[in-house]
Amino acid sequence: MKRKDFIQLSAMGLGALVLPNLTAFGNPVDPSRFLNDGIDVKLKKQLADVALNAARAKGATYADVRIGRYLNQFVVTRETRVQNVANAESFGVGIRVIANGCWGFAATNNVTKEAIAKAAERAVAVAKANSRVVAAPVQLAPQEGYGQVSWKTPIQQNAFTIPVKDKVDLLLSVNDIALKGGANFVNSAILAINEQKYFASTDGSYIDQDIHRLFPTFTVTKTDRNTGKFETRKSLSSPVGMGYEYLTPTADNKVGGVVTRYKDRYDMLEDVKNATADVDQKLKAKSVEPGKYDLILDPSHLWLTIHESVAHPTELDRVLGYEANYAGTSFLTLDKWKSGNFHFGSKIVNVVADKLQPGSLGAVGYDDEGVKCGQWDLIKDGVLVNYQAIRDQAHIIGLNKSQGCCYAQSWADVQFQRMPNVSLQPGKDKLSVDDMIKNVEKGIYIIGDGSFSIDQQRYNFQFGGQTFYEIKNGQIVGMLKDVAYQANTQEFWNSCTAIADKSDYRLGGAFNDGKGQPGQSNAVSHGSSTTRFNGVNVINTARKI
Amino acid sequence: MAILKKEEAKAVLEKVLAWSKADECEITLRGEEGGNIRYARNAVSTAGDIDNITLSVTSTFGRKSGTATINELNDDAYKRVVQRAEELAKLAPENPEYMPLRGPETFKESKMYVPATAAMTPDSRAEAVAKSIGVAKEANLEAAGFIENSTDFIAIMNSKGLFAYETDTSVVFTITTRNSAGTGSGFAARGYNDVSKLDTLEATRIAAQKANSSASAKAIEPGKYTVILEPVAATYMLENMFRGLDARNADEGRSFMSKPGGGNRLGEQLMDEKVSIYSDPFHPDLPASTWNREGFPLEKTMWIDKGVVKNLAYSQYWAKKQGVNPMPMPSNIIMDGGTASLDELIKSTEKGILVSRLWYIRLVDAQTLLLTGLTRDGTFYIENGEIKHPIKNFRFNESPVIMLNNVEALGKVERSVSIESYRSYLIPPMKIKDFTFTSLSDAV
Numbered sequence: 001m002k003r004k005d006f007i008q009l010s011a012m013g014l015g016a017l018v019l020p021n022l023t024a025f026g027n028p029v030d031p032s033r034f035l036n037d038g039i040d041v042k043l044k045k046q047l048a049d050v051a052l053n054a055a056r057a058k059g060a061t062y063a064d065v066r067i068g069r070y071l072n073q074f075v076v077t078r079e080t081r082v083q084n085v086a087n088a089e090s091f092g093v094g095i096r097v098i099a100n101g102c103w104g105f106a107a108t109n110n111v112t113k114e115a116i117a118k119a120a121e122r123a124v125a126v127a128k129a130n131s132r133v134v135a136a137p138v139q140l141a142p143q144e145g146y147g148q149v150s151w152k153t154p155i156q157q158n159a160f161t162i163p164v165k166d167k168v169d170l171l172l173s174v175n176d177i178a179l180k181g182g183a184n185f186v187n188s189a190i191l192a193i194n195e196q197k198y199f200a201s202t203d204g205s206y207i208d209q210d211i212h213r214l215f216p217t218f219t220v221t222k223t224d225r226n227t228g229k230f231e232t233r234k235s236l237s238s239p240v241g242m243g244y245e246y247l248t249p250t251a252d253n254k255v256g257g258v259v260t261r262y263k264d265r266y267d268m269l270e271d272v273k274n275a276t277a278d279v280d281q282k283l284k285a286k287s288v289e290p291g292k293y294d295l296i297l298d299p300s301h302l303w304l305t306i307h308e309s310v311a312h313p314t315e316l317d318r319v320l321g322y323e324a325n326y327a328g329t330s331f332l333t334l335d336k337w338k339s340g341n342f343h344f345g346s347k348i349v350n351v352v353a354d355k356l357q358p359g360s361l362g363a364v365g366y367d368d369e370g371v372k373c374g375q376w377d378l379i380k381d382g383v384l385v386n387y388q389a390i391r392d393q394a395h396i397i398g399l400n401k402s403q404g405c406c407y408a409q410s411w412a413d414v415q416f417q418r419m420p421n422v423s424l425q426p427g428k429d430k431l432s433v434d435d436m437i438k439n440v441e442k443g444i445y446i447i448g449d450g451s452f453s454i455d456q457q458r459y460n461f462q463f464g465g466q467t468f469y470e471i472k473n474g475q476i477v478g479m480l481k482d483v484a485y486q487a488n489t490q491e492f493w494n495s496c497t498a499i500a501d502k503s504d505y506r507l508g509g510a511f512n513d514g515k516g517q518p519g520q521s522n523a524v525s526h527g528s529s530t531t532r533f534n535g536v537n538v539i540n541t542a543r544k545i
Numbered sequence: 546m547a548i549l550k551k552e553e554a555k556a557v558l559e560k561v562l563a564w565s566k567a568d569e570c571e572i573t574l575r576g577e578e579g580g581n582i583r584y585a586r587n588a589v590s591t592a593g594d595i596d597n598i599t600l601s602v603t604s605t606f607g608r609k610s611g612t613a614t615i616n617e618l619n620d621d622a623y624k625r626v627v628q629r630a631e632e633l634a635k636l637a638p639e640n641p642e643y644m645p646l647r648g649p650e651t652f653k654e655s656k657m658y659v660p661a662t663a664a665m666t667p668d669s670r671a672e673a674v675a676k677s678i679g680v681a682k683e684a685n686l687e688a689a690g691f692i693e694n695s696t697d698f699i700a701i702m703n704s705k706g707l708f709a710y711e712t713d714t715s716v717v718f719t720i721t722t723r724n725s726a727g728t729g730s731g732f733a734a735r736g737y738n739d740v741s742k743l744d745t746l747e748a749t750r751i752a753a754q755k756a757n758s759s760a761s762a763k764a765i766e767p768g769k770y771t772v773i774l775e776p777v778a779a780t781y782m783l784e785n786m787f788r789g790l791d792a793r794n795a796d797e798g799r800s801f802m803s804k805p806g807g808g809n810r811l812g813e814q815l816m817d818e819k820v821s822i823y824s825d826p827f828h829p830d831l832p833a834s835t836w837n838r839e840g841f842p843l844e845k846t847m848w849i850d851k852g853v854v855k856n857l858a859y860s861q862y863w864a865k866k867q868g869v870n871p872m873p874m875p876s877n878i879i880m881d882g883g884t885a886s887l888d889e890l891i892k893s894t895e896k897g898i899l900v901s902r903l904w905y906i907r908l909v910d911a912q913t914l915l916l917t918g919l920t921r922d923g924t925f926y927i928e929n930g931e932i933k934h935p936i937k938n939f940r941f942n943e944s945p946v947i948m949l950n951n952v953e954a955l956g957k958v959e960r961s962v963s964i965e966s967y968r969s970y971l972i973p974p975m976k977i978k979d980f981t982f983t984s985l986s987d988a989v
Contacts, residue, residue, distance in 0.1 A: 126667045
């Protein structure tokens with residue numbers, strides 16, 4: 001059904017704000033329902049035990065069950081009107097089992113003891129049907145049961161308690177500022193997510209989690225009718241693992257420079273004013289001369305380059321070939337890791353995987369197979385030292401414990417290995433962005449994320465951005481347009497010559513990191529400080545039709 | 546249980562509608578049943594089975610609308626869902642673009658439902674996968690693939706007397722085979738309404754042949770080349786353009802269909818004369834929906850006729866605003882081809898590149914529809930009408946609009962699948978001159 005609607009739903013077009021594809025089965029509901037707690041934890045345990053017992057009775061040697069209630073609220077506006085207020089709730093149960101050494105999964109939206117028992121039986125039947133095409137039985141890393149535990153995103157204000165009217169008012173004020181500034185079009189939206197997840201397994205864990213995410217965003221467009229040209233500038237916000245407090249900035253949350261950027265909190269009204277001015281400049285900007293440039297990449301941009309070129313190739317399922325038919329494999333093969341001297345990047349490049357960082361999208365107490373989360377090094381002093389693994393992969397890289405990277409986008413989807421937050425560590429020595437720019441002879445300073453594409457083994461990538469500033473002899477001399485850079489991942493990270501210190505460290509991220517068949521979205525953050533890369537190939541993207 | 550017959554669906558919708566007190570009310574009932582298997586390293590990795598049914602009610606007072614949805618089908622639930630939709634409507638902001646619901650209409654039946662596909666089971670999926678893995682093992686390759694079948698129905702009814710029902714089945718199969726050295730990779734994709742047309746053995750053989758013949762690729766310089774795009778490559782590239790056949794974005798000046806000076810490119814010769822693109826829900830090889838959610842019948846429609854922009858989609862609101870008739874978005878897309886086979890296209894090429902598949906296509910510039918992406922799973926150098934050797938993959942930066950101005954020849958139309966949306970299309974292989982490759986990739 002989703003496929004059938006594809007063309008019709010995409011009629012909103014390429015120029016409009018593109019909203020991420022979120023939870024598969026969201027049902028529109030009354031927003032007041034969001035403030036109900038959902039079903040009681042005692043009842044969840046009873047229902048979970050029904051699933052676990054039914055699976056065991058049918059011959060499962062392992063089972064886990066996820067009872068999920070997923071709440072989404074999207075408030076979407078354009079110019080002077082509300083386009084859509086969508087309140088969706090999705091509630092159901094997903095059951096995963098091992099039988100005859102093979103995984104099986106089944107899900108149902110009918111949350112009754114009878115339907116859950118049937119779904120568990122279906123999951124076992126699926127496992128048994130597939131066991132004849134299994135090469136080796138599933139090998140699960142041992143996992144202690146935690147008993148009955150819980151975890152909650154440390155939020156100050158639940159976004160679902162803010163009336164829709166207040167969100168609409170904020171967005172229409174944002175739009176008003178853009179229109180008064182001469183924008184022809186402005187799209188804006190606030191997306192709020194709450195995942196209420198209950199996990200139980202035959203290992204003896206009963207884990208109740210309450211996870212919150214928020215994403216305020218806009219796109220300002222100006223057109224020049226005479227030339228037929230148009231330019232846009234997106235917000236410099238990022239999706240966050242926070243409550244509505246993200247939208248209550250103070251002076252401490254602002255990073256000055258060519259344009260104000262934001263740390264931990266976001267000023268939407270200020271950013272839209274700046275964006276509207278940026279679009280004017282973009283329309284008048286000089287088209288870039290292709291060639292080699294030193295790039296200074298702001299965290300609002302670099303997060304996406306980290307996501308594509310570091311976080312994806314260190315996913316162990318890709319390395320092993322499990323994603324070969326879809327997202328692809330990885331150039332970071334096991335032999336490179338085993339050698340202990342594969343120079344992924346220059347010596348100052350240190351990248352950490354993290355499922356705990358406050359405010360990040362990936363922060364949870366436990367992953368979706370009941371493993372307590374933590375942090376670990378992926379790249380240490382430029383050398384590849386580790387991957388991202390889950391329970392059935394840990395033994396392959398010599399671990400006796402999962403790294404807690406298992407995630408499913410909803411109760412209806414099977415959990416699998418998804419990336420944690422993956423972040424570039426700030427420079428150890430004191431270094432400001434201004435001081436970094438002073439040393440650049442011929443460079444481009446890029447703010448915000450834009451177009452992105454990378455090959456299936458993560459060697460060759462191309463990125464655009466939101467705004468591009470030309471640097472000549474240590475000075476910013478004006479704005480450029482039609483900029484995209486192309487590089488080879490290893491060459492690029494080895495050309496990293498400077499990283500600003502921790503005072504500049506900020507998070508970016510996305511709600512819609514895609515992987516798997518059927519496709520699933522994962523929410524993840526990537527942190528960095530402003531970073532310099534030398535001699536990167538820049539192309540000019542202007543064409544005529 | 547999730548698939549209701551026409552009369553069953555109608556009975557449910559009538560019961561729900563009876564509770565409505567709104568100015569206008571529209572009810573949608575839909576259900577899905579199906580399953581999937583994913584495999585890699587020549588063994589099943591994950592598998593799933595899902596069924597889901599949803600009933601959603603949109604109530605409108607004046608220009609204020611509210612929608613509520615449930616999963617349960619019983620009299621109590623019907624009353625509750627209607628009441629909730631009406632409460633939400635009263636609280637909603639006015640929608641200045643609200644258009645009144647449409648009245649009764651007769652729709653021709655679609656041919657999307659095939660009983661054999663609806664009858665697929667975990668065992669029949671496992672059997673299809675076992676065949677595919679068998680081919681890969683024989684060829685000494687590692688297979689990673691995915692098979693998914695689904696049966697859906699949708700029924701709508703509104704307070705103006707409109708009722709429509711439709712059911713469909715689909716099965717999609719994709720397969721990648723790689724050699725153990727990681728130097729060769731091949732791919733095939735198939736999508737059908739009718740599972741009896743799906744041959745996982747044949748598709749895996751093609752992927753295996755590509756994997757073996759693409760090993761030990763040589764690097765050649767990036768630049769402008771004549772390319773032959775196989776249908777699966779062309780489909781992915783063009784799907785990005787089909788999404789932009791919308792008048793509103795064009796009229797607003799922010800689409801490749803916008804005309805400098807204002808307005809859109811309707812009537813303009815935008816592409817080569819060899820290019821004709823249309824939609825036809827009654828095409829026997831690509832059956833599609835015969836009505837859309839607003840209650841418009843979908844008929845055969847030319848979008849690009851011999852390179853000229855013939856139609857753009859107009860929503861009801863935009864059509865009224867512009868003083869034209871509404872034109873619904875299409876439910877399928879067909880591009881006319883020629884008579885040449887892929888081999889004949891290769892034979893007629895003095896110097897060029899055969900592209901089996903494209904990958905990770907993203908928009909770089911909406912104004913010109915400039916796209917970037919890469920070749921993948923079999924890229925070959927052609928000289929004097931013959932495939933000489935495999936070459937390393939390239940990144941391209943190219944606009945499908947520019948590409949369709951540079952058409953040298955079109956081959957026979959095939960049913961092909963987008964590797965991003967999994968939608969099926971009828972698209973020919975195509976020979977394009979001056980296709981722009983901007984860098985080399987080491988990826989296999």
